Amino acid sequence: xxxxxxxxxxxxxxxxxxxxxxxxxxxxxxxxxxxxxxxxxxxxxxxxxxxxxxxxxxxxxxxxxxxxxxxxxxxxxxxxxxxxxxxxxxxxxxxxxxxxxx
Amino acid sequence: xxxxxxxxxxxxxxxxxxxxxxxxxxxxxxxxxxxxxxxxxxxxxxxxxxxxxxxxxxxxxxxxxxxxxxxxxxxxxxxxxxxxxxxxxxxxxxxxxxxxxxxxxxxxxxxxxxxxxxxxxxxxxxxxxxxxxxxxxxxxxxxxxxxxxxxxxxxxxxxxxxx
Amino acid sequence: xxxxxxxxxxxxxxxxxxxxxxxxxxxxxxxxxxxxxxxxxxxxxxxxxxxxxxxxxxxxxxxxxxxxxxxxxxxxxxxxxxxxxxxxxxxxxxxxxxxxxxxxxxxxxxxxxxxxxxxxxxxxxxxxxxxxxxxxxxxxxxxxxxxxxxxxxxxxxxxxxxxxxxxxxxxxxxxxxxxxxxxxxxxxxxxxxxxxxxxxxxxxxxxxxxxxxxxxxxxxxxxxxxxxxxxxxxxxxxxxxxxxxxxxxxxxxxxxxxxxxxxxxxxxxxxxxxxxxxx
Numbered sequence: 342x343x344x345x346x347x348x349x350x351x352x353x354x355x356x357x358x359x360x361x362x363x364x365x366x367x368x369x370x371x372x373x374x375x376x377x378x379x380x381x382x383x384x385x386x387x388x389x390x391x392x393x394x395x396x397x398x399x400x401x402x403x404x405x406x407x408x409x410x411x412x413x414x415x416x417x418x419x420x421x422x423x424x425x426x427x428x429x430x431x432x433x434x435x436x437x438x439x440x441x442x443x
Numbered sequence: 444x445x446x447x448x449x450x451x452x453x454x455x456x457x458x459x460x461x462x463x464x465x466x467x468x469x470x471x472x473x474x475x476x477x478x479x480x481x482x483x484x485x486x487x488x489x490x491x492x493x494x495x496x497x498x499x500x501x502x503x504x505x506x507x508x509x510x511x512x513x514x515x516x517x518x519x520x521x522x523x524x525x526x527x528x529x530x531x532x533x534x535x536x537x538x539x540x541x542x543x544x545x546x547x548x549x550x551x552x553x554x555x556x557x558x559x560x561x562x563x564x565x566x567x568x569x570x571x572x573x574x575x576x577x578x579x580x581x582x583x584x585x586x587x588x589x590x591x592x593x594x595x596x597x598x599x600x601x602x603x604x605x606x
Numbered sequence: 607x608x609x610x611x612x613x614x615x616x617x618x619x620x621x622x623x624x625x626x627x628x629x630x631x632x633x634x635x636x637x638x639x640x641x642x643x644x645x646x647x648x649x650x651x652x653x654x655x656x657x658x659x660x661x662x663x664x665x666x667x668x669x670x671x672x673x674x675x676x677x678x679x680x681x682x683x684x685x686x687x688x689x690x691x692x693x694x695x696x697x698x699x700x701x702x703x704x705x706x707x708x709x710x711x712x713x714x715x716x717x718x719x720x721x722x723x724x725x726x727x728x729x730x731x732x733x734x735x736x737x738x739x740x741x742x743x744x745x746x747x748x749x750x751x752x753x754x755x756x757x758x759x760x761x762x763x764x765x766x767x768x769x770x771x772x773x774x775x776x777x778x779x780x781x782x783x784x785x786x787x788x789x790x791x792x793x794x795x796x797x798x799x800x801x802x803x804x805x806x807x808x809x810x811x812x813x814x815x816x817x818x819x820x821x822x823x824x825x826x827x828x829x830x831x832x833x834x835x836x837x838x839x840x841x842x843x844x845x846x847x848x849x850x851x852x853x854x855x856x857x858x859x860x861x862x863x864x865x866x867x868x869x870x871x872x873x874x875x876x877x878x879x880x881x882x883x884x885x
Contacts, residue, residue: 346680355565361676368573370551385484396561402492404547404555404573406528407834408678412569415561429484520669522813525831525885530672569672600813602832602885 345438349424356442357414358389358397360426368403384409387428391418418442491554497546497581500554504544505590509583512537512591517582519595526574526599534567539587543568549578574599630782632771632871639872643820647808656824656879658817662808666815670883679756679829679881682836686757689750694739700754703735712755712762713878716769716867718777725780725863728755729838746857747844752827752836759826759880767824767878769871784868787861788819793852799865814885821873823866825882832885839866 342363349358362384369381387399387409396415418424420442427437483489491503501509515535523529533543543566544557555572566584574580574597581594643655647662654661660670690700690708701707705714715728726734732754733743744751771777788799802811803819810816826839833841840857843865847854855862 342681342685346676348676359569359676361678361680363681368551385487391563394561394563396563398486398559398561399570400487400492400557400559402552402554402556404550404552406571406573406831408681410569410571410676410678412532412567412675413558414565414567415563416565417563431483521665524666524669524813524815527834528673528831528885530669532672569675571673602812602814 343438344436345426345428347424347426347438347440349418349440349442351418351420351442354416355414356391356416356418356424357412358424359410359412360387360389361408361410362387362428363408364428364430366401366403366405366407366409370403382430382432384428384430387411387426389413389424389426391415391422391424488557491557492552494553495551497548497553500544500546501583501590504554504557505583505585507588507590509590509592512584512593515582515584515591515593517580517593517595519580519597521596522598522600523574525602526576528571529574529597529599530569531572531580532567532569533582533584533593535584535586535591537566537584537586537591540564540566540584542585544583544585545570545572546581546583547572547574547578548581550575630778632778632781635785636872636874640820640875642804643807643818647818652875653877655818655821655873655876658822658825658882658884659808659815661821662818663815666885673883677829677881677883678831679827679836679883682753682756682827682829682881683760685750686753686755689754690757694736694741696739698739700732700735703731703738708758708761710761710765712759712880713765713767714769716863716870718770718772718774718780718867720772720774723774723776724860725784725867727839727858727863727866728758729840730858730863746838747841748833748835748837752838752841755827755838756836756881759878762878763880764877766875767821767870767873769867769874771871780864781868781871783861784864784866787865788868793847793850795850795852797850797852799846819869819872821876821879823869824873824876825879825884827880828882828884830884836881 344363345360347358347360349356364384365382367379367382371379373379381403383403384401388395389397397413399411422442423439424442425437425439427435429435488504491500494500494503514537518532519529531545533545540560542557542559545555546553547555556570558568577598579594579596581592584591650661660667693699705711712728716725719726729746729751736743771781791798802816803822806816807818808816823839827836829836840862843862844854844857
């Protein structure tokens, strides 16, 4: 399963993007059932790019909800173009996903 | 004046862009999976995210003073149905917006999220945030090198059915 | 009020034993049950009752609409489709076990099985399908089971609950036991299911809004923010039991299957909305 899901819908010159990422976004303040703190594990950056140019960058801390969601919009893309998203978390894990703009 | 523009951060930002341009490199350059607490992601404003108070966050991210502005719209629920997932959206008609940051001052770390906008970006963002208790939520919009802000209040109550 | 009267009848029937109990009539029960909720919430469209607390509380509904812009159950739907379509080791499929290949049938569960005399839930039928094809049953509370039922529920969205109680005294008895479970107080807090979801429906319990019992199962399985994950009806029943400080029963215990049968029959006519999201 890809970790990034995107819905990118173009209307006129504007493309509205919604993304849902599967990630625990552990804050570092929550204990597991045995009472041990679950170490912080969260996405730090999520970069969306169109034609290899970043169009929107999210910097996230541990206060972003589990399975994080973000919505934004940008101009200059056309239906059928590819939108790319890449996240990197505080443990150095990373994933990239793409979506066709509808 | 603007977000993340120290020389070293600019360098890492360019590195990140280069990486994005050729993602094939990622597997080689990025620390391997499972290597806990590897170095932070390029461009991530660590000092701002480690700050406990609103003032420390603003000092770490920006220069200059906040001005409360009617041109900044922040939408949050009055009572959060669950403090772990609170929808927040910020938008503005101000021109030249380069970043939008969202602060939750009652959380252990005051900065929840910071968004860097490109020239092509529209000045709006929606996301879902955790809130530890009843709190103000502050949206800071950086536009034309100035800082504009709006705030709203969210009541966070423990659930009755979820334990 | 009608339900209170019903409860009184139940208690009278149980404790005195002397008063002649009226002949069980599920259809009369259903009409009374539904009219209680339609009267309590006169502005809620009937088909909205499958949306639980969001049907009866506007500020909650607004947050839900935000969440539904990109529902957190979507990964589960994809996983469910993949799991549902994957063949078993013997080459057969889930679709071979269900009416209409499993498409658009969620609203017909639970069912009374005339062979065993037992109530079969959709989750139970999925595991029975696996076992009859030489596979191990799935864990019942979350994970792949929730994903498969999410996928199957989605194909039933908008289809009203259509639960049958066949002319078999065992079916009627199972219904009656489910009804009794629903109205009986239990646990250290002395709550019945009905305390919160009939009398208390729409009220606040700390930060939560209590869902009306009518249509309460239509949205399952659900992604609950509290769980940060999907959960099945079993997961909700066991957590409800624990939260009222009653001893949770094992998943798919006869009492849970029977109360699901009762509640689903009470919801006949209310459309399926699942999978859903809840706080």
